[in-house]
Amino acid sequence: MAAYTLAHLSDPHLAPMPQPRLHQLVGKRALGYMNWKRNRHAIHRRDILDALIADMKAQSPDHIAVTGDLVNLALPDEFTQARAWLTSVGTPQDVTVVPGNHDAYVGTTRHRIADWQEFSQGDAAGSNSAAGFPFVRRRGPLTLIGVSSSVPTAPFMATGTLGQKQLDALDRTLAQLADDPNFRVLLIHHPLQSKSSYKRLTDADALIALLKRHRVDLVLHGHDHVHSTMWFEGSHGRVPAIGVPSASAVPHRHYPAAAYNLFSVTRDGDTWRCDQRVRSFVGDKIVDVRNVRLI
Numbered sequence: 001m002a003a004y005t006l007a008h009l010s011d012p013h014l015a016p017m018p019q020p021r022l023h024q025l026v027g028k029r030a031l032g033y034m035n036w037k038r039n040r041h042a043i044h045r046r047d048i049l050d051a052l053i054a055d056m057k058a059q060s061p062d063h064i065a066v067t068g069d070l071v072n073l074a075l076p077d078e079f080t081q082a083r084a085w086l087t088s089v090g091t092p093q094d095v096t097v098v099p100g101n102h103d104a105y106v107g108t109t110r111h112r113i114a115d116w117q118e119f120s121q122g123d124a125a126g127s128n129s130a131a132g133f134p135f136v137r138r139r140g141p142l143t144l145i146g147v148s149s150s151v152p153t154a155p156f157m158a159t160g161t162l163g164q165k166q167l168d169a170l171d172r173t174l175a176q177l178a179d180d181p182n183f184r185v186l187l188i189h190h191p192l193q194s195k196s197s198y199k200r201l202t203d204a205d206a207l208i209a210l211l212k213r214h215r216v217d218l219v220l221h222g223h224d225h226v227h228s229t230m231w232f233e234g235s236h237g238r239v240p241a242i243g244v245p246s247a248s249a250v251p252h253r254h255y256p257a258a259a260y261n262l263f264s265v266t267r268d269g270d271t272w273r274c275d276q277r278v279r280s281f282v283g284d285k286i287v288d289v290r291n292v293r294l295i
């Protein structure tokens with residue numbers, strides 16, 4: 001069987017920021033807008049993102065996963081822009097999206113992730129509501145499981161929460177997949193472990209406990225805007241959880257330049273083999289910066 005390639009990128013934080021209306025800039029959004037104007041607009045660049053996507057397309061991945069933070073302040077116009085951008089990346093058949101904390105920046109616009117629902121729904125569409133997480137998609141040898149850790153939070157907070165209802169649903173979903181031989185990939189915005197209490201996944205312990213009960217082969221996340229590989233104890237051995245830098249970032253402070261990952265999945269006898277290739281900006285070129293066998 002030929003290798004199946006899954007590209008993973010995250011946190012595009014799409015620029016340019018549409019001009020907000022004054023009444024939209026209250027509370028957390030006002031602080032976020034100041035921060036964008038002062039710092040973030042110079043960090044998250046559309047030209048960087050466009051070059052990264054062009055490079056990724058040139059690699060001809062079989063599928064593309066985007067793990068959230070498409071927008072910045074969750075303004076309605078940003079969601080319109082995000083939908084157009086997603087459509088330029090690929091079709092809903094070829095691109096799978098889970099939302100991040102910036103996509104639910106304030107409570108009033110949380111429902112706007114429905115604007116890109118075709119990219120965030122399971123194969124059994126129709127059985128899923130607009131807030132249908134977890135969702136399951138089968139693509140080639142992969143079973144992709146998308147969850148949402150995206151909840152509105154207080155100013156200066158960027159935590160994520162799955163919630164008991166979603167955790168219970170995930171437990172049931174994974175139990176139903178017990179006989180599914182595919183390579184299982186869990187997509188989530190927040191990492192399963194965080195040093196920062198204001199950026200963490202609040203119910204990470206419950207998710208880590210689920211991994212010990214059900215087989216998941218690979219976890220992909222964003223949020224921290226850095227390269228990351230963590231290992232968790234799973235029901236069938238150790239499970240790698242891989243984080244990727246923002247897809248639009250120029251290097252700044254301890255944050256690396258924009259990058260994306262390519263996971264090549266092949267059947268190896270009775271088990272799966274998965275290799276990870278990291279492509280990142282080095283200067284103004286995008287090159288391989290890492291090539292390892294994960295599993």
Ligand SMILES: [Fe+2]
Pocket residue numbers: 011013069100102223224225
């Ligand atoms: Fe982000």
